[in-house]
Amino acid sequence: MKKLKVGIVGLGEQMGDNILPSVLLSSYARITAICDIDTDRLKSFQEKYSIRYTYRSYKQMIDNIDLDVIIICSYPDVHFEVARYAILKNIAVFVEKPPTRTTKQLKELIYLAEKMEIKTGVGMNFSYTYSNEVSHKIMQEENFGELSYINIEHISSKPREPFWNYDCVIESFLLAQLIHPLDYLLRFFNKKYSKLEVFCSSSTKPFFIQLMFTSHKGVIGSLLSGTYAQRFQHKIEIISNKGNSIKITDLNKVEISSPEISSPFDINTKKCSLNLYKSPLKSGFNDSGYQNELDLFFKHILFNEKFSHSFNDMLPVYTTMDTISQQITNRAINLQSKAALV
Numbered sequence: 001m002k003k004l005k006v007g008i009v010g011l012g013e014q015m016g017d018n019i020l021p022s023v024l025l026s027s028y029a030r031i032t033a034i035c036d037i038d039t040d041r042l043k044s045f046q047e048k049y050s051i052r053y054t055y056r057s058y059k060q061m062i063d064n065i066d067l068d069v070i071i072i073c074s075y076p077d078v079h080f081e082v083a084r085y086a087i088l089k090n091i092a093v094f095v096e097k098p099p100t101r102t103t104k105q106l107k108e109l110i111y112l113a114e115k116m117e118i119k120t121g122v123g124m125n126f127s128y129t130y131s132n133e134v135s136h137k138i139m140q141e142e143n144f145g146e147l148s149y150i151n152i153e154h155i156s157s158k159p160r161e162p163f164w165n166y167d168c169v170i171e172s173f174l175l176a177q178l179i180h181p182l183d184y185l186l187r188f189f190n191k192k193y194s195k196l197e198v199f200c201s202s203s204t205k206p207f208f209i210q211l212m213f214t215s216h217k218g219v220i221g222s223l224l225s226g227t228y229a230q231r232f233q234h235k236i237e238i239i240s241n242k243g244n245s246i247k248i249t250d251l252n253k254v255e256i257s258s259p260e261i262s263s264p265f266d267i268n269t270k271k272c273s274l275n276l277y278k279s280p281l282k283s284g285f286n287d288s289g290y291q292n293e294l295d296l297f298f299k300h301i302l303f304n305e306k307f308s309h310s311f312n313d314m315l316p317v318y319t320t321m322d323t324i325s326q327q328i329t330n331r332a333i334n335l336q337s338k339a340a341l342v
Contacts, residue, residue, distance in 0.1 A: 003300055004029040007067040008081050009058050010074035011036040011045050012065040015095060019073055028298035035061045058082050069094060069301065075164040076101040076175060087112045092301050096123040098175040098319050099311060103318040110311045121297040122312040126180050128289035131248040135238060138246060138256060148187050151222045154181035155229040160205045169204040170328060174321045178225050184319045185223050189215050198327040217293050252287055257261030323337040
């Protein structure tokens with residue numbers, strides 16, 4: 001079987017710890033060239049992984065090497081620049097989140113990718129974890145019922161200072177943290193909602209935000225996120241109109257509960273609550289969904305199999321983040337106006 005020739009742009013911590021190892025273990029791709037502006041980092045990766053070609057310029061790498069895929073993990077503005085150049089050179093693009101800084105940039109990439117008929121992907125690894133696989137399988141069973149309520153808590157310790165040389169902590173927070181749970185929740189709403197309410201702290205050190213969504217069918221979605229936790233916390237609770245529930249904790253623990261005395265699902269248990277744990281043999285980048293998402297993207301290119309996170313798929317997330325940002329700005333203006341009257 002042909003293996004895709006992959007070019008890597010950006011050799012930071014995320015690439016070194018999660019994305020690059022996932023590519024190395026894939027049966028569908030091989031790393032042909034790497035690119036970074038840091039010469040020492042380039043040399044270190046080349047020696048560690050026996051990669052033949054290294055470049056400090058992504059344009060030189062793309063122009064000189066025959067590549068099937070570019071994987072980018074850098075600053076959002078760099079993501080846009082490299083992705084745009086690769087698309088125009090007829091190369092498939094996979095970008096670690098966030099794919100761009102602005103909705104305008106994302107729309108431009110969507111237009112170019114559709115015009116050039118180029119496959120694109122965005123790294124949203126939480127959607128490719130064990131817990132996500134189990135929960136969606138259970139929800140597809142007739143006995144589970146229809147979605148009635150979903151609650152997500154996604155809390156970290158950062159950013160408390162702006163990322164990527166930006167001026168605004170809120171912009172960094174939306175692109176670095178909120179993008180993950182927001183994407184997850186909107187997929188349960190089929191990317192459509194009738195009402196969105198935004199509540200947030202006036203302080204950004206730490207910052208917290210509560211989002212309340214209502215769908216056209218009356219489904220309620222609640223999302224709590226912020227930067228006040230000492231360690232990363234990720235919890236999801238899904239409840240159906242039949243009272244069945246799925247609780248996910250820290251990506252890999254799944255608890256399925258039912259009001260029935262015997263489980264209505266195809267599970268051999270005498271209890272109405274069942275805990276499922278991911279194999280301890282699966283850890284790190286595999287545990288967090290990186291390897292699964294990349295393999296699915298590679299199969300999307302090779303065999304035209306479905307992949308759920310193209311640039312176009314991310315557009316509802318970006319337009320919703322724009323709405324959230326505007327509501328936060330309006331709230332700050334109102335608070336300033338009230339303070340001026342005191």
